[in-house]
Amino acid sequence: MPAKGNLDSRATAPAMFAGLAGLAIVANLLAGVGYIAFHDGESRAAASSRPVAGAPPAPSAATVNSLLQRRSRAVLDRDRAAFLATVDPSGQAFRAGQRTLFDNLAKVPLAVWKETLADTRPAVAADDGWTARLRLTYRLRGFDRRDLVSTEYLTFDRRPGTGWTISGDGAAHGLRDDPQIWNGGGLTVVHGRRSIVLAEDGAVAGQDSAARTAELRDIAARLDQGIGTVSGVVGDRWARRVVALVPATEQEAEELVGDVRNLGDIAALATVTGDEGGRDTGEDRVVITPTAFGRLTALGRHVVLTHELVHVAMGGARDGKTPMWLIEGLADYVGYKKAGVSTKAAGRELADLIATSGVPATLPGTKEFAGSGDRLSAAYEEAWLACRMVAERYGEDRLVRLYRTAEAEPQDAGDPRLQDHALRSVLGIGTDRFDALWRAYVRRELA
Template identity: 50%
Template structure:
């Protein structure tokens, strides 16, 4: 929704869990008589005299791939940069440099349990192979269980052994995005928050999120999942397109300052991350930044990014209610798009549905404003504790049943009262 700074922010319009490909059947051996290097590009260098004949090494079986991955795992654990880069071919030099930056980035994170496991052969070419790898890791103090990510590594023979020559990008195989994949990152650790990335303002973001933790806990604490523990991780990329990738999208998140997303974990649920879109976030003023970060932190506390049952107007409206609570911002200013419609005699006929919060929705800002004011009305007339009770009830039953059991109103009666409230507040 549009905030005090005039920039738009959104919470979790897409309940997206980042996809992880299932592990495939075991690799026995790669077919092919001659062994040459992979093609030029991200997947590997061009064939040349450096390529080793099949008689020297043969096609890599699963054990050969896993041996390389085990060396990488050990190097990360031992913080041994030389050993890590020994698993990577000298050419192409650009890929090797990128791997060096990645390793340096990993050392800056509170990383535990890094493990790359063979999953399947994604493609083969001339005796070389691109392998789908299942990566598992956790951030110490933040992730209850290891996260599970899909990556791709191209293997080719060099000097009598198999080494990594690239990723799968040259063959159209996309990795699950990670904050360490770009340029050198900075990591800022607050009291409760870890902010990591190559984008601007990490210390400020960590400070504002730290300040938001008690405010969110005061409102959303009764709804908090077991994994909340009043902590959060913020990913702050410099590139807006990378922000979209980190959030599970295919490109730059247009007009979004921040959003909460979920990365899948080994044992259910997954790990929440707050992704900052640098351009849009940078246009917010101080009040706007506080509101949007509190909004997203509310989603982390309540598990909103993985909630497919609670009505979306309640999820988003509750997050905005928490974000705005105690701040000096007028209703007419914060809901100016909706106010213009109400002033023109166009009251919404119904509470916003799930489609109203999707990318490209015609009335996206108004939908957030409608949801916020619905929750604000409940808190004003029935009390904040009742709003929390409604949120909990709506996640366990239908919207109408939850409204009746908590407020004593069905959906139709509640909608009529809400429409009257909009008219009163926005006239």
Template identity: 35%
Template sequence: MSPVRRLLVRVLPLLLSVLLAGCGAPAARDAAERDIREAVAAWSRTPPAQLAGIPLEGWAYEVSAVRRDGAGATARAELHYRLTGYDTAPAGSAREVRLSLDGGRWRVTGDRPAPGAPPQLWDQGPVEVVRGAHALVLGAGQSPQTLSAIAAEADRAVPAAGAAWPGPWAGRVVVLVPGSVERMAELLGRPAAEYRGMGAVTTGRVGAAAAPADRVVVNPEGWAELSAAGRGVVLTHEVTHVATRAATSARTPLWLSEGFADWAAYRGGGATPQQAAPALARAVRRGELPAELPADRAFAFGGDPEALARAYEGSWLACRLIAARWGEATLVRLYELAGRTPLATALEETIGGDVPGLTLAWQASLREELGAP
């Protein structure tokens, strides 16, 4: 046998073993990843026992990536679920699922929000469920009595919002009540300072008719400071945002969306402009008449609370003026049009005017109703 052939006889088996090992490693990795995905799928077919009282459907984890680390693994996944009777499309939540090898099989050992993703209410503790006629209230760290009182308030707010907004909507609302303003901020993914002093906020994407139902999130500390009348106003305001969500878009000026929500909340009540717009009344009496309708930037959280109050109050009085002078149906029509056409076009087609003309009428009403010198 020639030297060359003897070399090939010795080297070829080595090359073959290297090639086989190289082909086997990806196959083994693929098999492990498949087993991990199957373990997550099997584990996620049934919601955890602590969520048994929540009306859930379509509960599933969709794994997008798998990372091995020794005898453990982490699966990045998107949780999809619906609240039965409330969500028209699956809600989503980015999650990390931890797994470990147990007797040669992968088993789920933990589940948490993915880095940077906000938690779900049940991540903050056991969830108490209270059902109302028009509301589903979910609370963590709150007494059943508190949740029942909020459900009763929501049951009054939903018909009030529906009376102001005749457009199509679900006519029901989901209310989340975390244990503190800090917990509220965690759910919303924002600093707690932005929500101090507020009674509630609404989540959701504007102009997305097929999106899941909005959640009204209550700040328990701000809520506790409100009077009974104040709680009704706050919750009706937020429920009105839920009702009008599909008609609201990035085109809709905030003075119209926030003013309409306040108009719905105060509609039919006995509060006067002096009573319901104290911050703006003080400014007008000082001779500080607003030069223009509130700009979108005036509604930013975390700024001057007095300026924020003036923006909300001025917006309410603008919508109140439109409803009183041109009719409630005209205000509703303006809202619908402003979500899909320029404001100038919407005003021309509804009140037959423009922004400067509306601003002058609004300023005159502020002088008259707020006692300007």
């Protein structure tokens, strides 16, 4: 969920960070919650495969795969010496980066790690070696139900006395790996009961190692608590485990979630990673942006993380059919359920809209959730009140069943029959009657 209303101006006031009641709470806790679908794919840049003068003879596919097998085995065995034995000893900067990569991976509970050639033709043949496109397959033990796939590039060069080694990546040729949290600086990994937090060491600025670890443990504890809260509403038909990624900068967060930009006021997003070919084979991740999340109060962190866990539980980050008001409204409903925030405080942008334009005629659609500013914030509040109305009038079980029914409908997301059929099947009323009930509820709660 994007930032609420005029958050930029509100969130800069110190009082907003310190307050524990009323509007001060809301300004902080609504720094942003949201979701975005992301599918790993090809490199962001293209490169020529035309050989150039001075390029070394090409290694055979068998030679490259043998080198990669040794490298992959070293990662799983946590054998640092064997891993570095595959890296060109003369390239000090690249070798230092590979040391950091290995040290990061040694902290991650990997059940699978396998690098293989994705294409027997080089992506680039140049005087610095042969750069190949690779297929990385990995899985986190205890969290991922399937192997995840991403693309990376490595350069292979033949050195006197050492034979073929890995001498670089694809960056020099404009070839970029699919982003991974372990490819940056140092990595801190914190385990919860049902959560794991993977954070770049620069993600919590201005803190020593002990304070940074304490901050990450707090995130893990809140995720563990949120898993119970979410299951209490939506049931146990989900993994009830979560992987959270905490990059060091908003730019790195943008890369992890794909095409989202300007994440400065968004505290967290649910995303899908490792999805090969868009076949819905990836796994959910919660990406936490360091600056906006750092501005949240304790209550705000509870709401934001619980909201994102609903997306994980219900498949919101990969859902292209369920009406957006149900996707975001249910997430907000669960997030606010035990937060103790008053209706008028949580719905103030919608209250302002009603004061100037009256109660909206219909529930917000996709275009309202693609907007910005106060109107976007109001759309989230409209969705939240719609779901809360269903829970109060019909019960939480039927609210969840309404979501599941809409999710299973065969029509496209833009087809109004999808929503109408789900409403009639679960609540026994059509869209017109539902809109009328919702408008009356909103008027009673906020007007």
